[in-house]
Structure formats: C-alpha cells, structure tokens
Amino acid sequence: MSAVAQAPTTTLAKSTAVTQGLDFPTETRPHVELSVKDVQRSVVFYQALFNRPPVEVGEGFARFNPYNPAVDFVLREDSAATRRDGHMGIQLKTTADIARYKQRVEAKGFSAQLEEAETACCFSVANKAWIDDPDGNQWEIFVVTGEATSEIRCGPTCACEAGGCN
CATH class of the missing domain: 3.10.180.10 (2,3-Dihydroxybiphenyl 1,2-Dioxygenase, domain 1)
Known part of the structure; x- marks a missing residue:
C-alpha cells in the first residue's frame, strides 16, 4: 500500500475578539x-x-x-x-465626470475608442466613453440618464453590438 501525501491543513482559531482590517471608505x-x-x-x-x-x-x-x-x-x-471577455466599468454621476476621466487617460497617451450619447442599451439609457487598457480590456465609463424595464439593444453603432460588452 502506498502512502498518499496530503496537503497540510490550516485551521483558523475561533476567537471572540474582533480583528480590525484595513480601513476603506465603504462597508465592502x-x-x-x-x-x-x-x-x-x-x-x-x-x-x-x-x-x-x-x-x-x-x-x-x-x-x-x-x-x-x-x-x-x-x-x-x-x-x-x-484581453478578457466582456468589460469592466465605472458608473459616474454626471457627464462632466466622463470628460474628466477621458482627459486624465488621454493625457497619458490613451484614448477613448468610442463615445456614446443617450445610447439605449442593457436596461438603461446612458452617456458613455469606452477606453481600452494596454491589453485591450475595455472600460465603460458611464452615466445612466434613464432606466428601462426590459433589455434594449442599441444597434451596430454601439460597443455592445460591435462585440464590446459580451
């Protein structure tokens, strides 16, 4: 009979003490x-x-x-x-905020690949800028200007239909 090596196990000690983690501004x-x-x-x-x-x-x-x-x-x-499937995004509160994100990124030599205004897509209407990181991962910088109760597709001129937000 051969011995099978087992990975060591780690058990966290049960404690009633509260351990404080790093501080950050939100609950999670x-x-x-x-x-x-x-x-x-x-x-x-x-x-x-x-x-x-x-x-x-x-x-x-x-x-x-x-x-x-x-x-x-x-x-x-x-x-x-x-490049990853799909995309990541940051939802902002105002369209002026989108311009500030674009300016910072463009100042470092990157550019918005596509901008959309009042585009109906993915259960909402939004203003957006799509920015690719150096590896082609897409970031959607957006402000929702209206909600929809069903999924609305925006057509071939928006990033979602062009393969951007799979």
Whole structure:
C-alpha cells in the first residue's frame, strides 16, 4: 500500500475578539486581480483611470486601492495575458465626470475608442466613453440618464453590438 501525501491543513482559531482590517471608505470593496503583459505600461493607464498612484509596486505586480471607486485592484505581469471577455466599468454621476476621466487617460497617451450619447442599451439609457487598457480590456465609463424595464439593444453603432460588452 502506498502512502498518499496530503496537503497540510490550516485551521483558523475561533476567537471572540474582533480583528480590525484595513480601513476603506465603504462597508465592502471588491478585489480584482488582472493579468497584464507589461505591468509598467498598465500602471500608467490605471494611475490615470483611478486618479492616484499604486499603493504597492513590486517585481511583476502593482496594487491600487482607489477610494472612488473603492476597489482592491492588483495587476500581475504575465507574458501570456490576453484581453478578457466582456468589460469592466465605472458608473459616474454626471457627464462632466466622463470628460474628466477621458482627459486624465488621454493625457497619458490613451484614448477613448468610442463615445456614446443617450445610447439605449442593457436596461438603461446612458452617456458613455469606452477606453481600452494596454491589453485591450475595455472600460465603460458611464452615466445612466434613464432606466428601462426590459433589455434594449442599441444597434451596430454601439460597443455592445460591435462585440464590446459580451
């Protein structure tokens, strides 16, 4: 009979003490880790997108902790990184906010691939700018200007129908 190696197990001790985690401005915040081909180039893009520098940079990685939107966002360098299916987005409150995002990103040499005004799509009407990161991952920067009770498709001139928001 051969012995089978088992992975060591870790058990968290039960405690009644409350452990305080890192402070951030919301009750929860998502954690996103994204593989990128060139972490230095991606840092330039995400610093402009989030309007703040990374909080940690190391060999082949960077971590951002923006407050608005509150997210723990990690970039990991991987030469095999590819564009992801679908897209990510940041919903804003005013169309003027979209212009500020675009200006920051364009100042770093990136550009909006498509802009949409009062576009009916995906259960809402919105103003949008679509910006690609260095690996081709799409970011939808948008303001919802109206709601719809059913899914509305916007047609071939918008990003969703052109293959952007799968």
